[in-house]
Amino acid sequence: MYLTRFRVNTARAQSRRLLSSPQTTHAAVMSSFPDLLPTATDTPRVLWRLDRAATAQVHLFVASPTRPDLTHLVEQTGWPAAATEQARGWTTYDYAPFLARLDKGGTWNFRLTANPVHSIRNQEGVPTKRTAHLTPRHQLGWLLQRQEAGGFRIHEKPADKQHTEFGDTHQVTVSDKRALDFAKRGEKGRVTITTVTYDGRLEVTDPHALRRLLTAGLGKAKAYGCGLMTLAPSGEHLSGKQ
Structure with a gap:
């Protein structure tokens, strides 16, 4: 299991669209898993949540059985120019050790x-x-x-x-x-x-x-x-x- 945190750039028009529709957010989250087919009936459970600490500080959290790739979210709703190989724009933690404790x-x-x-x-x-x-x-x-x-x-x-x-x-x-x-x-x-x-x-x-x-x-x-x-x-x- 993995827990991922991504900060949304609320100044971008695509971010406002994402934040206004749970359907759009769900689709964006599920697109982070290339091995999960949208039409599959046995898709593993992926959970997500938006935390709004302030108008300009919104985090997306995702709990998933496999590690996600949020490159598309960084490009559309993040800070793509600031992303590097070491800091891609999101952080994923291995959830299993925490759960075991x-x-x-x-x-x-x-x-x-x-x-x-x-x-x-x-x-x-x-x-x-x-x-x-x-x-x-x-x-x-x-x-x-x-x-x-x-x-x-x-x-x-x-x-x-x-x-x-x-x-x-x-x-x-x-x-x-x-x-x-x-x-x-x-x-x-x-x-x-x-x-x-x-x-x-x-x-x-x-x-x-x-x-x-x-x-x-x-x-x-x-x-x-x-x-x-x-x-x-x-x-x-x-x-x-x-």
Whole structure:
């Protein structure tokens, strides 16, 4: 497994197109793997996420089973004139040693962009409909429900810091809510998803399950920038570097 970080040059017109459409970003990411055929039904899972630290500071993170080649992204949305053989414009880390070091009881800061949804039935006898959670409290509840299966436990705040009436009991924030609406290539109709970003602190409860989550993703809409969780040592900023 590999984890790749690429900084997007937001001043370029092609970058603005990339950042405005998850469909375009997905296509650009998948084009980074020459051995993966777009029409293949058994394509290995590739996860990606856009982190917007500021208007002019946007990073693309990619978790993949093989090493990517982002030359096309550097040429179209990066700084091609600054690229060299040693500094090509992106950084790829071997993810396997980090994953192998995860131990039960370890504490890490985490970041996750996800599509928190639930299924509802408006009236008896009709099929259920997948619907986005819209409030931070319910969005956080979605993540808390997946702790045990995901092999982690989000730290709780000290009792005197909890605001239980607002559901504010854990060391996690829910931010950067985005309602995305875009056309799906080759199909009629549009795709509508709601994404949020979680930042917090967790404890590893099941290393095997957490490794699976980090490489396979969490939740729906993985093709559109959701599901990739990254970890950073407790006390450090979540740059995505392991």
